[in-house]
Amino acid sequence: MTRILKARNRWSRRELMAFLGSLALLYPICRFASFRVPRKPVPVNISKPVLTNGFLVSSDFVLFDRDGKTWALSRKCTHLGCKLTYHEDNDIFECPCHQSQFNAETGEAIRGPAVKPLVFYPVEKRESDPFYVVIT
Numbered sequence: 001m002t003r004i005l006k007a008r009n010r011w012s013r014r015e016l017m018a019f020l021g022s023l024a025l026l027y028p029i030c031r032f033a034s035f036r037v038p039r040k041p042v043p044v045n046i047s048k049p050v051l052t053n054g055f056l057v058s059s060d061f062v063l064f065d066r067d068g069k070t071w072a073l074s075r076k077c078t079h080l081g082c083k084l085t086y087h088e089d090n091d092i093f094e095c096p097c098h099q100s101q102f103n104a105e106t107g108e109a110i111r112g113p114a115v116k117p118l119v120f121y122p123v124e125k126r127e128s129d130p131f132y133v134v135i136t
């Protein structure tokens with residue numbers, strides 16, 4: 001009797017092949033479902049020649065032009081994606097969702113729960129309109 005029960009607990013070769021075959025089919029389906037097409041870079045033109053107080057807040061980024069340096073930081077929190085607020089007095093970004101803070105010059109997370117730094121966008125500074133082109 002125990003011999004019969006043991007034999008039933010094993011998989012037959014056919015069952016094993018069917019299981020492996022279904023895994024082989026599921027893998028590419030799962031890969032396809034998780035695949036995301038990378039977003040094309042979008043240039044954003046800024047027509048202001050001089051930024052007020054050395055920065056400009058846009059809906060997706062904050063553009064800085066200070067001390068001969070120009071840079072743009074994303075306003076998307078690296079924790080769960082909330083929109084960050086820039087605080088000029090402390091020169092930091094703060095997240096309204098879980099209060100992460102980021103350094104406005106380096107983009108580094110200075111208070112959690114976020115640990116990844118903010119995304120820098122390439123900025124092209126020009127002599128004529130548009131005076132700044134930010135590639136988001």
Ligand code: FES
Pocket residue numbers: 077078079080081082095096097098099100112113114
């Ligand atoms: S989403 Fe910004 S800290 Fe959580």
